[in-house]
Amino acid sequence: MANSPLLSAKGVSKTYGAVVALSNASLELASGEIVALMGANGAGKSTLVKILTGAIAPSSGDILIKGRKHAVRSPADARSAGLVPVYQEPSLIPDLDVLDNLRLGNTPVEAFRHWVNELGVQKLDMSEAAYRLPLAIQRVLDLARALASEPDVLLLDEMTAALPTDMVDKVLDVVRKQKELDRSVIYISHRFPEISAVCDRANVLRDGETVGDVAIEDGIEDHIVELMLGAPVQAARKASAISKPEALAGSDAVPRLSVRNLAAASKLVDVSFDLNAGEVLGVAGLEGQGQDELFEALAGMIRPTGGTIEIDGAIQEFHHPADAIAAGHVYVPGDRADALLMQRSVRENIAMPFHTHPSQWGLINMSAEKNKVDAAIERLQIDTRAQGEVQRLSGGNQQKVTIARWIALGVRTLLCFDPTRGIDVRTKREIYPLLRELAEQGSSVLLYTSELEEIQLACDRAIVIFGGRVVDQMHVRDADEPTLMRAAYGLSRASPSPEQETVV
Numbered sequence: 001m002a003n004s005p006l007l008s009a010k011g012v013s014k015t016y017g018a019v020v021a022l023s024n025a026s027l028e029l030a031s032g033e034i035v036a037l038m039g040a041n042g043a044g045k046s047t048l049v050k051i052l053t054g055a056i057a058p059s060s061g062d063i064l065i066k067g068r069k070h071a072v073r074s075p076a077d078a079r080s081a082g083l084v085p086v087y088q089e090p091s092l093i094p095d096l097d098v099l100d101n102l103r104l105g106n107t108p109v110e111a112f113r114h115w116v117n118e119l120g121v122q123k124l125d126m127s128e129a130a131y132r133l134p135l136a137i138q139r140v141l142d143l144a145r146a147l148a149s150e151p152d153v154l155l156l157d158e159m160t161a162a163l164p165t166d167m168v169d170k171v172l173d174v175v176r177k178q179k180e181l182d183r184s185v186i187y188i189s190h191r192f193p194e195i196s197a198v199c200d201r202a203n204v205l206r207d208g209e210t211v212g213d214v215a216i217e218d219g220i221e222d223h224i225v226e227l228m229l230g231a232p233v234q235a236a237r238k239a240s241a242i243s244k245p246e247a248l249a250g251s252d253a254v255p256r257l258s259v260r261n262l263a264a265a266s267k268l269v270d271v272s273f274d275l276n277a278g279e280v281l282g283v284a285g286l287e288g289q290g291q292d293e294l295f296e297a298l299a300g301m302i303r304p305t306g307g308t309i310e311i312d313g314a315i316q317e318f319h320h321p322a323d324a325i326a327a328g329h330v331y332v333p334g335d336r337a338d339a340l341l342m343q344r345s346v347r348e349n350i351a352m353p354f355h356t357h358p359s360q361w362g363l364i365n366m367s368a369e370k371n372k373v374d375a376a377i378e379r380l381q382i383d384t385r386a387q388g389e390v391q392r393l394s395g396g397n398q399q400k401v402t403i404a405r406w407i408a409l410g411v412r413t414l415l416c417f418d419p420t421r422g423i424d425v426r427t428k429r430e431i432y433p434l435l436r437e438l439a440e441q442g443s444s445v446l447l448y449t450s451e452l453e454e455i456q457l458a459c460d461r462a463i464v465i466f467g468g469r470v471v472d473q474m475h476v477r478d479a480d481e482p483t484l485m486r487a488a489y490g491l492s493r494a495s496p497s498p499e500q501e502t503v504v
């Protein structure tokens with residue numbers, strides 16, 4: 001109908017037994033508009049996107065396309081109505097090559113190639129099995145596949161969460177191009193800079209309900225956060241104030257972890273640093289600079305090809321992740337699916353490492369286990385409404401479970417890889433103090449984060465890796481975003497002080 005919005009959703013709800021995933025969501029989208037869908041973890045964003053794209057059926061509510069009611073019965077139905085999603089998790093079938101993945105969805109190959117190119121992927125072997133491609137490339141291919149079908153409405157669910165900065169810029173360019181073509185985008189992201197770069201409006205969900213629809217303009221961030229949290233920003237900031245020790249922790253003591261000239265696979269070339277007890281050391285780097293290999297080598301998942309790892313002054317060789325765990329050295333991977341048993345309960349997932357050592361086998365002390373698990377759930381404020389199976393938790397709550405299990409067990413060194421990827425502001429504000437608290441209790445934390453501003457929120461010091469080497473290291477007070485960004489791109493700081501040149 002003339003003057004009707006291209007897409008509107010009214011009073012949409014979705015319940016799973018006792019869990020109310022969406023209670024009353026509403027949204028309007030005109031042609032050529034880019035609308036951010038915002039909300040804390042578990043607010044219902046992914047549920048709304050899945051309903052709009054026919055992956056799940058709503059319990060109630062209406063969806064209207066150009067003013068007419070439209071029951072979106074399946075993803076194919078949504079596609080033919082012009083609604084095409086890129087979901088939060090990669091959607092290529094891992095064992096099929098890229099070309100077969102395209103054939104499966106009838107994707108026009110030439111259009112796909114065009115968008116792959118626009119998104120900055122230079123060489124793509126279409127006969128490569130999808131699982132062999134890095135996560136960032138898989139995400140970009142998901143987007144190129146969606147764009148190739150020329151959607152009227154593209155729905156991007158945290159599409160950029162796993163991407164390095166340069167690829168994020170390409171995605172933002174492509175989103176702007178959709179607008180120029182008078183097409184529309186629903187954009188889910190937890191990153192304000194991206195939202196303000198491309199979006200016209202933000203539709204905010206809280207606890208399954210639409211609580212606001214605001215134009216994106218300067219200074220609107222605090223208001224959006226207030227809508228998301230349901231609390232004034234000042235109070236929320238105060239509640240999450242983080243204490244950071246001024247001095248570098250324990251620099252005279254034997255380091256908890258000492259890495260010298262570590263090399264592994266082809267990407268980790270020569271990395272040296274110390275991590276002290278009671279310290280959070282940040283690692284910054286663009287995608288693919290060797291950080292994955294660094295963490296995998298430290299976690300005993302891959303064997304170093306050179307260099308040494310010392311723990312408390314003694315050289316250690318890990319032949320298996322169990323060796324690293326036995327040394328109190330545990331890894332929280334970025335991909336929660338790697339860390340969790342998705343079909344098991346929250347409790348089983350948290351309690352899993354309690355019983356890894358043969359000396360702990362035998363009768364399980366259920367009440368002691370329950371107390372520890374309950375304490376961890378309470379401390380991380382894990383939403384346990386869907387606790388029977390971890391796969392039913394929202395992404396942010398799943399991530400908290402991966403950390404909770406090590407809090408419950410007690411840990412000497414936590415190797416945390418991008419723990420806040422795709423996590424909302426509220427949950428982030430819970431995770432940073434948690435890492436600090438662990439450090440204050442004597443644990444050491446090595447934290448890789450793709451969000452550079454997190455370094456100053458959570459760390460004592462930072463190292464930057466580029467091309468498999470440490471190219472810069474600094475006290476947290478110097479680790480602002482521009483400095484880290486320059487180093488991450490391999491640009492040196494104006495004149496490094498002698499202190500920065502030595503390995504600390």
Ligand SMILES: Nc1ncnc2c1ncn2[C@@H]1O[C@H](COP(=O)(O)OP(=O)(O)OP(=O)(O)O)[C@@H](O)[C@H]1O
Pocket residue numbers: 016019020021022039040041042043044045046047048383385386392393394395396397422424
């Ligand atoms: N299949 C399911 N069974 C039970 N509960 C579910 C199911 N899917 C989602 N939920 C619940 O519905 C709520 C909304 O989840 P949803 O994934 O839509 O949130 P979200 O806003 O996308 O969160 P995030 O930013 O963490 O991805 C959460 O409490 C989640 O646990």
